[in-house]
Amino acid sequence: MVVGEVQISSLPDALGDLGEFDELFPTTTDWDAYREAYPSSFNGSRFRFPVVTYLLRSGGRNVLVDTGAGPRGLWDEWDPERAAELPDALAAQGAEPEEVDVVFFTHLHIDHVGWNTDDHGRPFFPNARYVVHRDALAFARGEGRRTHTPRTIDPIEFEELDGEAELAPGITTTPLPGHYPGHMGVRIRRLGGGGEAFVLGDAAAHPMLFDRPADTFASDVDEAGSIQTRERLLPELVDTGVLVLCGHFPDGGIGRLLRRDGRVLWTAV
Numbered sequence: 001m002v003v004g005e006v007q008i009s010s011l012p013d014a015l016g017d018l019g020e021f022d023e024l025f026p027t028t029t030d031w032d033a034y035r036e037a038y039p040s041s042f043n044g045s046r047f048r049f050p051v052v053t054y055l056l057r058s059g060g061r062n063v064l065v066d067t068g069a070g071p072r073g074l075w076d077e078w079d080p081e082r083a084a085e086l087p088d089a090l091a092a093q094g095a096e097p098e099e100v101d102v103v104f105f106t107h108l109h110i111d112h113v114g115w116n117t118d119d120h121g122r123p124f125f126p127n128a129r130y131v132v133h134r135d136a137l138a139f140a141r142g143e144g145r146r147t148h149t150p151r152t153i154d155p156i157e158f159e160e161l162d163g164e165a166e167l168a169p170g171i172t173t174t175p176l177p178g179h180y181p182g183h184m185g186v187r188i189r190r191l192g193g194g195g196e197a198f199v200l201g202d203a204a205a206h207p208m209l210f211d212r213p214a215d216t217f218a219s220d221v222d223e224a225g226s227i228q229t230r231e232r233l234l235p236e237l238v239d240t241g242v243l244v245l246c247g248h249f250p251d252g253g254i255g256r257l258l259r260r261d262g263r264v265l266w267t268a269v
Contacts, residue, residue, distance in 0.1 A: 003190055005058055005169060005170055006058040008055075008188065008243075008245070010054060011052060011064075011086055012050065012052050013069050013114070014083045014085065016049060016078060016083075017046040018078065019046065020045055021045055021047055022045070024047055026216060027216045034207075038250050047206070050248060050249075053065060053066045053068050053086060054245060054247070063103075063168050064102070065104050065105075065199050066104075066201075068115050068247075069110070071084050071114070072084055098125075102128055102168070103125050104132070104167055105133075105184075106184055108144070116151075134161065134182065136184075137182070139180070139181040140153050172189070176201060177225040177226075178220055178225030179226050180202070181221060185198060185201050200245060202220075203246075204230055207257075239259055242256070243269070253268075254268065254269055255267050
């Protein structure tokens with residue numbers, strides 16, 4: 001996939017059932033329309049949860065957005081049947097970990113930081129700048145500290161942001177408050193205009209949340225902030241031609257939001 005001068009590659013890392021829909025999305029009671037629209041997201045009553053990262057190439061630089069769920073054994077409560085696929089997916093795109101120039105984190109939940117380091121705690125992308133919002137890093141090292149933190153967060157020397165920043169030509173970070181302190185997305189723009197893509201992070205963990213933006217997701221740290229972010233994004237992303245990327249959406253997570261028969265639906269491209 002290409003937007004202007006930016007080449008976009010979807011890199012799968014893991015796939016498995018995350019949990020029951022009624023527990024993960026407690027305010028959503030009718031899933032019939034979404035079961036029909038996104039059948040691969042469902043395993044009965046359970047959320048079929050992909051973890052995908054994105055490699056963005058522009059101006060001779062390789063930018064990786066998030067590092068996936070990581071090697072097996074990192075999670076306490078999730079044992080996906082597919083795991084640890086990112087290294088092979090990266091190689092399939094003709095890139096090695098040493099060739100990644102920037103690793104940018106939308107946030108620091110476990111499924112976005114898994115390949116920060118290898119099994120020995122060494123940075124998996126040894127030549128990259130690891131870039132994250134300062135509020136996300138403070139939360140991950142403080143109140144948000146988890147069992148994976150010593151391996152995925154503590155060994156890394158992060159470069160901290162506090163707002164928008166250009167990572168490479170046509171690739172710019174942007175705040176998307178709510179899901180996690182310092183949560184951010186990525187705008188990808190054709191230089192000179194004429195095309196755009198938007199990496200959501202977890203502003204909407206399931207495409208249903210763009211049809212029902214006021215519904216909630218159990219992993220959102222700030223529910224009200226997440227709702228406001230989704231409502232703000234709708235006029236920018238729906239029926240505008242913008243590519244909408246999310247690592248937890250089906251079929252590689254690259255598609256567009258379209259209004260059809262009174263609903264906002266995401267369609268893979």
